[in-house]
Amino acid sequence: MKVLIVGGGGREHAITWAVAKSPRVDKIYAAPGNAGIADYAECVDISVMDAENLVKFAKEKEVDFVIVAPDDPLAAGVADAFLDAGIKTFGPRKNAAIIEASKAFSKDLMKKYNIPSAAYETFEDAEEALKYLETAPMPIVLKADGLALGKGVLICNTLEEAKAGVKEIMQDKKFGSAGNKMVVEEFMTGREVSVLCYSDGKTIKPMTSAQDHKRAGDNDTGLNTGGMGTFSPSPFYTDEIADFCMKNIYQPTIDAMKAEGREFKGVLFCGLMLTPNGPKVLEYNARFGDPEAQVVIPRMKNDIIDVMEACVDGTLDTIDLQFEDNAAVCVMLASEGYPVAYKKGFEMKGLETFKDKEGYFAFHSGTKFSDGKVVTNGGRVIGITALGPDLVTARANAYKATEWVDFENKYMRHDIGKAIDEQ
Numbered sequence: 001m002k003v004l005i006v007g008g009g010g011r012e013h014a015i016t017w018a019v020a021k022s023p024r025v026d027k028i029y030a031a032p033g034n035a036g037i038a039d040y041a042e043c044v045d046i047s048v049m050d051a052e053n054l055v056k057f058a059k060e061k062e063v064d065f066v067i068v069a070p071d072d073p074l075a076a077g078v079a080d081a082f083l084d085a086g087i088k089t090f091g092p093r094k095n096a097a098i099i100e101a102s103k104a105f106s107k108d109l110m111k112k113y114n115i116p117s118a119a120y121e122t123f124e125d126a127e128e129a130l131k132y133l134e135t136a137p138m139p140i141v142l143k144a145d146g147l148a149l150g151k152g153v154l155i156c157n158t159l160e161e162a163k164a165g166v167k168e169i170m171q172d173k174k175f176g177s178a179g180n181k182m183v184v185e186e187f188m189t190g191r192e193v194s195v196l197c198y199s200d201g202k203t204i205k206p207m208t209s210a211q212d213h214k215r216a217g218d219n220d221t222g223l224n225t226g227g228m229g230t231f232s233p234s235p236f237y238t239d240e241i242a243d244f245c246m247k248n249i250y251q252p253t254i255d256a257m258k259a260e261g262r263e264f265k266g267v268l269f270c271g272l273m274l275t276p277n278g279p280k281v282l283e284y285n286a287r288f289g290d291p292e293a294q295v296v297i298p299r300m301k302n303d304i305i306d307v308m309e310a311c312v313d314g315t316l317d318t319i320d321l322q323f324e325d326n327a328a329v330c331v332m333l334a335s336e337g338y339p340v341a342y343k344k345g346f347e348m349k350g351l352e353t354f355k356d357k358e359g360y361f362a363f364h365s366g367t368k369f370s371d372g373k374v375v376t377n378g379g380r381v382i383g384i385t386a387l388g389p390d391l392v393t394a395r396a397n398a399y400k401a402t403e404w405v406d407f408e409n410k411y412m413r414h415d416i417g418k419a420i421d422e423q
């Protein structure tokens, strides 16, 4: 089987690693891929948004199976382009990817189908939003409607901050057209858990849980980022909570999408908050999380192609989805200054150390080849993942392995998975 993976970050590296393990796969292409993905795949320089050339390439190479991994191409209909060309493709169609691409859509869906989430109002007019905020309880959460690299969410403690937030999102358009509409949401408290689920449009199967650390600095300080590290499983996500979520969140969401004529096939990522009043949905994503994928995928026992193909074929009910009884921690090595301004192009040293180490992974996020050397090429550079029999060991292993890689301006958080110690 020939497989094409669309994307070029750490999530796609983890997916490529799993695809390469499948005995069913003979050849992997990645568009555009990166310096780590190149270990397993032939990387082709086609943009993830260039549907026309991606489909042309897949046809030329007689690709049997395509995986569209990132949010932007899914929201733009790149999976549709492959599917309409008759190519088996994992990833939701545009009309289903909207569950991530529009926060107003997802909030309306949850309200209509009684899926637990924070109370909210939607605004298309800044003046009306400002009027509403005058009497709203603080803290309050402002969310740009569209895709904003995980950064379009502002938590405001005072009316003044909220007013400034409306200006940023709706008037200054800090997140571009994502801010044409804005959701104002009740502030919730509790533990956050990410649960990624496979779905074929009817059946939904949750994977093992994970937790992301979104803020740039230690102890959750600084700006929101795409994710500075993850651990899996979450000790706070008990069997009882999992049962509740299956009955009240996961299956109802898939059923709701079907009822709306938006059958969801792919990975539905449920960002949950375990509030004192029970689990509630913070957000949905229409894809694997990054860096959640880097801790969840290495723990999966199944052949990833079998599972993804079952999602496309509508036979997920026949799959016995299983995860190892172990734990994983991923520490993101970033460029100093991320997510604002940072330098790139620095040579990376020590990557070969990972080659013969079982249970240790260096999943490339922002890297490229330059003169035959691997250099940094992004804010998030490389995710160092380690397995262990339990979370505390996996965490110690991951931090040990962060020392094996070096590059100028290397930056990381030092408290990834710290919550584990509270158990």
Ligand code: AMP
Residues within 6 Å of the ligand: 118, 141, 143, 150, 153, 155, 185, 186, 187, 188, 189, 192, 214, 271, 282, 283
């Ligand atoms: P989102 O992109 O919607 O997941 O939001 C990013 C982050 O903002 C979440 O991971 C939470 O930490 C925080 N957040 C979002 N919505 C709320 C809310 N209603 N109450 C409290 N925190 C929130």
Ligand code: GLY
Residues within 6 Å of the ligand: 150, 212, 226, 227, 285, 288, 289, 290, 291, 292
């Ligand atoms: N790590 C959060 C996300 O992928 O959206």
